[in-house]
Amino acid sequence: VVLGVVTGAPPGVAPEVGVGSRFLLAPTAPAGTPAAPAAVAAGAAALLAAREAVSVVRGGWRACLVPLSPPQRLLVFGSVDVAAAAAHLGELLGFRVTVCDARAALTTPARFPGVRDLVVERPDRYLARERDAGRLGRAPVLLVLTHDPRFDLPLLRTALRLPDVGYLGAMGSRRTHADRAARLAAAGLAGAAAGRVRGPLGLDLRGATPAETALSVLAEVVAVLRGGTGLPLSATTGPIHAPRAAGDTPGGAPARGSGDAPACTGDAAWRGVV
Numbered sequence: 001v002v003l004g005v006v007t008g009a010p011p012g013v014a015p016e017v018g019v020g021s022r023f024l025l026a027p028t029a030p031a032g033t034p035a036a037p038a039a040v041a042a043g044a045a046a047l048l049a050a051r052e053a054v055s056v057v058r059g060g061w062r063a064c065l066v067p068l069s070p071p072q073r074l075l076v077f078g079s080v081d082v083a084a085a086a087a088h089l090g091e092l093l094g095f096r097v098t099v100c101d102a103r104a105a106l107t108t109p110a111r112f113p114g115v116r117d118l119v120v121e122r123p124d125r126y127l128a129r130e131r132d133a134g135r136l137g138r139a140p141v142l143l144v145l146t147h148d149p150r151f152d153l154p155l156l157r158t159a160l161r162l163p164d165v166g167y168l169g170a171m172g173s174r175r176t177h178a179d180r181a182a183r184l185a186a187a188g189l190a191g192a193a194a195g196r197v198r199g200p201l202g203l204d205l206r207g208a209t210p211a212e213t214a215l216s217v218l219a220e221v222v223a224v225l226r227g228g229t230g231l232p233l234s235a236t237t238g239p240i241h242a243p244r245a246a247g248d249t250p251g252g253a254p255a256r257g258s259g260d261a262p263a264c265t266g267d268a269a270w271r272g273v274v
Contacts, residue, residue, distance in 0.1 A: 001026040001068045004036055007055070008062030025065070037061045071096040072166065073137050074221075075130075077123040077155055078145035079106035082171070085214035086143060087115050093218065095141065100126045102151065124154035131162060139166030141221055143201070147171050153183055160184070160193050167221050169198035203230050 002025040009018045023036040040056055040063045053066035074095035076083045083099055090097040091114060098117035101107045107120050119126050123146065130136050142159050146152055152170060159168055170180060177199035184194045202216030203223070223230045233240050 002065050003068050004040065004063045004065045006037065006061065006063050008057075008060075009037075010060035037063065040065075070137060073098065073140040074143070075100065075127070075140060076143045076145060077101065077127075077151070078143075078147065078171070079103060079111060080145050080147070081210035082213045082217070083143075083145050084112055085211040086145070086217055087112055089214055089218045090141075091115070093222070101146070122154075123151055124158045127155060127158050131158070136162070136164075139164055139225075141165075141167040141225075142169070143217065143221075144168075144170035147176075149180070149183065152180065153187070156180070156184060156197060157187055157189060160189050160196060165196070167198070167224050168196055169201045169217065169220070171201050172199055174200060198224075 004023045004025060006017065006019055006021045006023075015021075017037065025036055025041060037059075040058060040061050053064065055062060055064050072095055074087075074090040074093075074097045076086055076090070076097065076099045079099060079101035083101075087097045087099055096117070097115055098119060099107060099112050099115050100119040100121060100123050102120065102122045104120045107118050109115075109118065112118055123144075127142075140162075142165060144152055144155055144159075146155070156168075156170060159165065170177070172180065177197075180197070180199070181194045184190070184197070198220070201220065202213065203219045205212060205216045205219070207213050207216050220230065222228065229236060
């Protein structure tokens with residue numbers, strides 16, 4: 001779905017479709033949805049799959065278009081102290097955060113303030129249920145923090161069979177990770193499959209507290225999703241920021257739009273919309 005705002009119109013058009021009016025471009029728009037100007041709609045179909053705000057100029061019309069998509073999901077399994085910090089950072093990064101653990105006593109609003117999706121259920125069963133219902137969305141991020149083979153291994157077996165995962169990591173030492181890989185191999189998930197599980201988690205920040213550990217983990221998540229190196233910027237060359245589109249979350253670099261005109265941020269009618 002693409003949200004549009006008219007920022008320039010031919011003389012004499014009705015006010016309801018003039019400058020400042022809004023519309024949606026969607027394969028199946030709900031009844032009553034304001035229609036886009038025909039000149040804009042005719043050339044904007046490709047933007048339905050794009051993720052970058054662009055300004056389109058055609059047939060005397062100018063419109064700013066921005067794709068709308070639900071937030072990328074961050075599923076944190078295990079109600080440990082690091083999970084609370086990771087959930088908070090995930091919210092700040094724009095993820096839709098879910099915390100799941102089978103232990104009701106630990107999975108409470110008091111331990112996870114601000115997290116809307118708190119689930120008391122075996123992690124593997126919850127992940128399978130979300131998969132079957134089609135609720136995982138694009139490239140979900142999965143953090144396995146349970147640190148218990150009874151929960152880790154069934155969950156990882158389910159996660160490794162998902163078709164589209166943005167990041168999959170499991171907490172533990174190098175020894176724990178090696179043992180986990182051996183157990184996955186014994187279950188028929190060896191080689192490239194088991195290699196998709198990142199561990200030990202995070203970048204080398206030498207963190208000691210749960211918050212520092214969570215920062216290390218989420219820094220690696222962003223680096224993986226954005227294609228970053230994880231190196232200090234002082235040790236790299238080139239741009240220091242990845243391209244960022246309006247409404248974009250950490251889930252991958254934004255696609256390019258039509259390139260008809262500069263981005264929408266300079267258009268007065270667009271300001272404050274997104």
